[in-house]
Amino acid sequence: MTHLGVEICGLKLKNPTMLASGVLDETGRSMLEVACAGAGAVVTKSVGAQPRHGHPSPCIVELQDGLLNAMGLPNPGIDIYAAEILEAKMGGVPVIGSIFGGDEREIADLASKMQVTGVDAVELNLSCPHAKGYGAEIGSTPELVESVCKHAKRACSIPVFAKLTPNTSSISSLAQAAERGGADAIVAINTLKGMAISPVAKMPILGNKVGGLSGPAIRPVGVRSVYEIFEAVKIPVIGVGGISCGYDALEYIMAGAVAVQIGTGVWSEGVGVFGKVCREIMQFMDENGYSDISEMVGVAHPARP
Amino acid sequence: MTHLGVEICGLKLKNPTMLASGVLDETGRSMLEVACAGAGAVVTKSVGAQPRHGHPSPCIVELQDGLLNAMGLPNPGIDIYAAEILEAKMGGVPVIGSIFGGDEREIADLASKMQVTGVDAVELNLSCPHAKGYGAEIGSTPELVESVCKHAKRACSIPVFAKLTPNTSSISSLAQAAERGGADAIVAINTLKGMAISPVAKMPILGNKVGGLSGPAIRPVGVRSVYEIFEAVKIPVIGVGGISCGYDALEYIMAGAVAVQIGTGVWSEGVGVFGKVCREIMQFMDENGYSDISEMVGVAHPARP
Amino acid sequence: MFTIAEHTQETPSIKTIRFKETLSATPAQFVMVWVPGVDEFPMSASYTGHGFGITYQILGDGTRALASKEVGDRIGIRGPYGNGFVLHGSRVLVVAGGAGMAALGPFIEEAAAKGAAVDVVIGARTAEEILFEKRSMLAGGRIHISTDDGTKGLKGFATELASSLLDKERYDCMYACGPERMIVGLLKLATEKGIPIQASLERLMKCGIGICDSCALDGKHVCKDGPVFSETDLRAMAELGKTKLDHAGRKVPI
């Protein structure tokens, strides 16, 4: 029998799919629905210290093969959001709390508060490409990535995942910095910095002008990132970007991901995407003689050093 | 009457579309065909000092919304290639000679040789993401970009365009470095570093494993890059990435591009893409009361400083 | 971008824009309307197909900016999104509160065209704010009016008018769009009378395509699972009529 379960830093997932941060996770109830739909874990919306409205609308542009979004990290702040996490926990799958902040102290503070809410791990959003002062600036400098991870690790005792940006010349350097900082796992990738302009309106469509590109369009960048990171660090890698079917997930797994996250796939496939991806992975395993996901992790590499 | 002509660093183009480097430009005759099909200018394949076979096949992966390629800069070397340029020149449109090299000296040498072939400008490929030792490494370090541009400028008297990579945390810093180095124009963007894996074959599909992502998938990244660069430098910007219709070109133009290049669009639309893009731009100008392309350049910005 | 073909004042606070472009939508489906440089927000299709249109109440910055647009101006339209009203039976009761009539206008026409007998309750603040009375009449609907101030029809709420109609007649289904407390009232009536109801709900909408969670309502998403919900869904909603999410995702009272 094929076995879809995976373990990441002690978190036991019944299957390797997780809900990516920022999608259907403003409310606990929605995360619950996603868990019921078959996700192996859910990552919360990225939460900050204070309530935040996010960017003015339009926040989304639908493209042929992906989305451009500039939500701008709307969130009610960690204190209010705790109640949502409590509700999400009822889904019976690990809940990973995503946080963002402007400096090490803020992030450490959030990590410790996040642990108190009862989440199973903390994900550091070091990579939001369209919120000034948060994420991208911190996330593209290896020294800062290392230091932020260090502070977060010190502030909590649950696993800390570092979510990295592809808007860099070397994502593997960022991953190594996170590893040095003590991160327990790497999540890659967040969105690519992009813009869409309406020629008729003569202006960028997004209220924030710049947004993050996600979906199938970025999958090759995500797969390449995971492939590079897998060779650069020893900690586990979680792959994300453009996954909406089993084959997409397998690309990431064979590139070296122990698990995957799905965001934009929910747009094209609905919350059924988690079940669908799992079924397709299982079918592939059956047909190709694999019995455990772990047998496939990183097999696209000539040899693991 | 609408006027499609543009002038870039003294080069007169009958319309703002150019053939992008690396597509249908290994032979002079093919460039000639592209010129006849309506391109306002053609950029040659990136040429080096010595003949080069390029990467092993597969060199191309067709994606839903773009291409992944790892041609690996195949080229016959500048000396042999000169004959192709001579033939391309018969098209009656400006020919821009693209060159790549491993260090400043090699690039300077190529720039000077390129000028001798009779091209109207030199384009420095500082950005090929999948040829080790060429392009990406040089192209993602502002100091090196500046120095390479300086050397190329000194070695020739025709305009020098610097073609930049989006695989960086700040493409506008690279553009500023190029401007400091004396580049006459910026070309943005080259492909994004990507990978596709075949789960059945358990390996990356491309012979070189890593390749460059192009086509509609990357347009938001290209438009954002041009938008940022337009605000960062005073020299003209040429936009490239995912253009296959008039609206796509207009996004770039309103973001700040004085002209655009088209590569992957030739795959989806054939060489007719140049004429099609021009017709669609003209129709838009007619409907929206523009009479000259220049009236639209950069209008998506609140105000030019 | 869509081009404005007609821009008409329906009531002192409500205007209709008809576009040059064609867009087919089921009644109650909505589009995201982008007023460049200002905002983007959801609006029901008040006219569908050729001569597609929206009918909106001027409330804040976004709709104020929209109101100043002229014929020939272009605004962004994406959609249609969500589900729509489904005709059920041959004798239906339609209840609209204020601008809620925007989504119900095309439904009344569709239902009547399909041969259904349509009773229409239009509730408004005051006589001159009554929307689509003539349009509904022309479609063949039997019109009943209530106003908060009694300047026309029954002085009182649309729910009261609906209640008395439900006492007198037998309907196969009720269709509602308007303030949430009205919908809560109608849901109660529908339960008492044992007839089905379809109600179009409103929540803050940032994406319109089911991913941002800003329109969440007890795990359902108004933009994707709705905006129309039937009695089973409505009854299961603990938040209905009580709380909604604000821009920061905080639950605030309706």
Place this chain on the structure above:
Amino acid sequence: MFTIAEHTQETPSIKTIRFKETLSATPAQFVMVWVPGVDEFPMSASYTGHGFGITYQILGDGTRALASKEVGDRIGIRGPYGNGFVLHGSRVLVVAGGAGMAALGPFIEEAAAKGAAVDVVIGARTAEEILFEKRSMLAGGRIHISTDDGTKGLKGFATELASSLLDKERYDCMYACGPERMIVGLLKLATEKGIPIQASLERLMKCGIGICDSCALDGKHVCKDGPVFSETDLRAMAELGKTKLDHAGRKVPI
């Protein structure tokens, strides 16, 4: 990836792979065949539709690796690409040199099935290297053989055999695939006799989709404008039979 259903030896140097998967292609259309870890190269569809297949001559590393694949193994197939032979008239002459028969096999079947009288000239190095003789016969073709060493049929080239047939019979069109000097010879014959010709050409192919320019031939692209070209195009090709591009894009003699 496609799964190998059958792998058979056609001649000492030529093998055929039939796949489990279905792929429809016009005769002379080709696919890019990826042997994982080795290489990718173009191959004509020698069987199309259900039981799709390719027939290849073992030449270098790529085809050698392909030859070692077994039933059940999977290889990458993308395509079909390019154009194909178009039947023209009711009496046609088909001329194949060596593995060129791979592309012509399905064409002979198609032409015969459509009621055309098909004369088939098969040229090979030696008797045992003759490809698809039985297949062409079964399809209803009249077979004429030439071998370089005279071990079967006429001792000499396929062009000579074609020439003598052209002297005796009147054909509506000629179809050719094989070594380029053979095609050059046939083009000359076609011009002399004033009949049309369709010939499938070969060039180095890196992309197969008309963008890399590696298959360029006088501004035409074998992968996109071809591989089949008609007499007008062929005559305009200054490089035909003379030069081709190598991996570095250098023009080298054929």
